[in-house]
Amino acid sequence: MNSLLKNRSFISVWLGNGVPELGGAFGTFCMSILVYRLTGSPFALGSMWILYYATSLILQLIIGPYIDRWSRKWIMVLTQWTRGIIFLLPLLALAMGQLEVWQLYGVQILIGIITPLYVPANQAITPTIVNKEQLATANGYLESTVRVMTVVAPIGAGVVVQYLSVELTLAMVSTLLLLSGFLILQVQEKRGPRDIRKPWIQEFVEGTSFFFTQKMIVWLGIFVGFVQLGVGVTIVIRIPYIIDVLSGTEFHYGLFLAGFPIGYVIGTLLIGYIKINSRRLLMLGALFIGGMTFIALGLNHSIYLAIFTESIGGVMMAIFSIHNITLVQQVVPNRLMGKVVSVRMLIVRGAMLLGLMMGSVFSELYGIRPMYFMIGGIICLTSLLGILLPYFKFIDEKPHDEKLAS
Template identity: 80%
Template structure:
């Protein structure tokens, strides 16, 4: 078996993903700054993310069958190059002094349509370029690198915007996305036999049916959806939590944002050292502890304890999420990976969107701390049921080739 780090296809995906995430995070940071500069409105800032998720959901609903028909490598490459081209538009209008807020909404809408192509294609191609035995380690590398970039990018982008310009930041976004596409071009894609093409609706039903028939995929995705609902809520409440509730400043906000991905990286690096016989106990136990960190934030009055708590949450969610992705890749045949992955992402993105709406409304009515209690309570309750109810013993079962074939 070829060592993972000597596998050129894997390292191309690995570095391509890292550079892509860096560019994407630069773009997110710069777009948010520009929207707020133009509007000075937190409502406008929140609505641009709602627009992004709405457009993502639209394409996520229909794209799955095409990811299994087309070359996943070329989907990823063309997606990156398209994103790079799109960011040239705000660069031009900003440089000429004609930037308006609707330009940024248009860019975010298009990016929201394109992104659902990249993520399921990326998850679908990984099992075809690494062995089953290396899959969990590979996912650990990929996920931890993405989380590192979510720490590095906002700090770096902030320095570039502050000391250079937003125009240079946008130029860097395009450059990084183009470079990511060129790296992914080096992947030697292995494509299995493809079925005779069927009507889109037939393929969509096939992927959706498989998703709902496989209990382990369905239920772990439901558990993940509760976490993503919490993510949606925190997108709305994090800034007022740090600046108003804890009386922190922008530096504290940046450190708090860095806490979760740093913890995630630690969790990803340590995941192979967690030796618990029960997969269910390990995954859902980590999720339960992650829920407790939200409750702790609701009680908390210290900015430094908040940062530490967020790091613990990152470790726990890494343990759950990396196992979750690996199990999906092991349980789904290659010919259905794109379709099943798209159904999964549709549910996940829908949960985030719901969290954005509910978090925005309830935080206005009841304040910030109750939102952390609500998120933590939901995650703890659902994971506790998963641990304690005998029905969920199937999470511990080994996935066999016969199960996949069926």
């Protein structure tokens, strides 16, 4: 860790990721609360997020090759500045007393266009600024810092929204995102020799072909997809779960949102101390327990027990996710990282979009609690199959160093 602290580019990325996560979490909180205040409908709330992820999914199809062609640093800087400007739009509408649901939908569409640029560029730049041996540690600190910000944000946003104003919260969102861009400007990007530029379709096929020839990456992406299916459902149902089912307030909603990242931070700190020979058992066992927390939420009647349950889920998902990301970074050649991460994100966003649709429709038809039972059961079944079926023993194998081969 001492050597990482001396790496100015890593510090810039570290801070540049933490600050916008704080701003982004504030923004997510505000957008969700505003739509639910205006409509009182889980379907309307889900529709907003469907628009966001549908837009992201379309852009994700085409952006991968360009992430490897353009400067990753400047992609990150410009997307953060653009997001900061976009969040000024609902702030102005609120200030003029003319905010309508369609305006919030429009903001989500714009953010959906921007985010697919930032996420793969962010993941692709990390292996270029730290040594391979430091990747797991670097990812752990990046992820834990992001989660600390997402702990602070919902609690802070809950207080600000309930006792001050949504306008002040949106102003903070815009400021933090603009600041993030300036922090990332300090990164000394190491750009290796660029391949001769190829037609987009050729580069897209190259990244997709590599992805689907790597059994490890394919299946890790599928497992992540099932997790994101559950996340998509919970995005729709967590506000009505806290406010309507458990009779809580917006402040309680903020505390509930903070529960998962608190657990995630704890999980990142525990990773170095957990010694289990089987990576498959460690990752998928954590995923199974994470699925059980959804079922527990379906049975729960206490706001504070719900917060505790979310924190347990955060611990388990940290163990699963950080090992997952590190394995991908160890296997994928840097020249293909943007393309391969984009294919992976395509699966993630597709699963998230399906979850949002399921949550929007089924929560209106069957209620909130059955949705927690459903997604918990899906994640538990998926992880159990991964643990018990001999086919998945390859997860315990040491990844081939494809980077050297490239």
